[in-house]
Amino acid sequence: GEDVEQSLFLSVREGDSSVINCTYTDSSSTYLYWYKQEPGAGLQLLTYIFSNMDMKQDQRLTVLLNKKDKHLSLRIADTQTGDSAIYFCAEMGAGNMLTFGGGTRLMVKP
Amino acid sequence: DADVTQTPRNRITKTGKRIMLECSQTKGHDRMYWYRQDPGLGLRLIYYSFDVKDINKGEISDGYSVSRQAQAKFSLSLESAIPNQTALYFCATSDRGTSGGVWETQYFGPGTRLLVL
Numbered sequence: 660g661e662d663v664e665q666s667l668f669l670s671v672r673e674g675d676s677s678v679i680n681c682t683y684t685d686s687s688s689t690y691l692y693w694y695k696q697e698p699g700a701g702l703q704l705l706t707y708i709f710s711n712m713d714m715k716q717d718q719r720l721t722v723l724l725n726k727k728d729k730h731l732s733l734r735i736a737d738t739q740t741g742d743s744a745i746y747f748c749a750e751m752g753a754g755n756m757l758t759f760g761g762g763t764r765l766m767v768k769p
Numbered sequence: 770d771a772d773v774t775q776t777p778r779n780r781i782t783k784t785g786k787r788i789m790l791e792c793s794q795t796k797g798h799d800r801m802y803w804y805r806q807d808p809g810l811g812l813r814l815i816y817y818s819f820d821v822k823d824i825n826k827g828e829i830s831d832g833y834s835v836s837r838q839a840q841a842k843f844s845l846s847l848e849s850a851i852p853n854q855t856a857l858y859f860c861a862t863s864d865r866g867t868s869g870g871v872w873e874t875q876y877f878g879p880g881t882r883l884l885v886l
Contacts, residue, residue: 667809692874701773701859701877702812747811757875759811 661685665760672768677735679763681748688750693733696745743767772796773878775860781884782850790845790881792860801843806857850885
């Protein structure tokens with residue numbers, strides 16, 4: 660089946676930029692998503708990018724997509740302690756179903 | 770998302786017991802999903818339903834069953850719970866859309882934490 664991979668953990672200092680990376684295998688992906696999960700909560704959609712785009716910026720968030728390498732990244736500028744959470748990458752592939760990565764836990768140190 | 774609610778939020782049960790997790794949504798979406806989350810494995814799809822008369826198995830349906838009682842309600846049952854079904858369970862909904870895209874963005878409930886002893 661299709662696969663989505665993420666590193667498990669990232670630690671940054673408050674005010675720095677965070678970059679969370681994701682790789683996927685499905686070349687037919689249409690949309691790619693970033694979800695945020697705060698402790699005790701469900702998944703909240705952060706942003707998405709269509710597969711024919713290279714970049715999307717939304718306030719402090721920048722999504723970069725390298726379709727050739729099947730690599731997706733999420734950059735959070737000026738990271739705050741409130742950004743501490745688990746971030747999931749997901750791709751929409753065949754049958755319009757989502758495949759999720761394992762999640763990256765972002766820890767922001769004051 | 771308050772539009773998608775799950776009950777119970779936490780549940781402890783014993784091996785062999787039957788248990789039902791319930792999901793309700795007020796978003797008016799046709800499509801509903803059940804996922805389980807295990808640490809480091811992300812979310813894996815158990816079952817999904819594109820409308821009231823449509824039920825489909827996901828990646829890991831063994832040991833689970835579902836019922837779509839109405840457009841707004843989708844319940845997940847564990848017929849005979851076992852310890853490796855201990856996990857966080859999420860319900861999600863999405864709107865009927867065109868061929869993929871933001872129209873099919875999935876909205877998640879807060880999750881049900883299940884412990885099987």
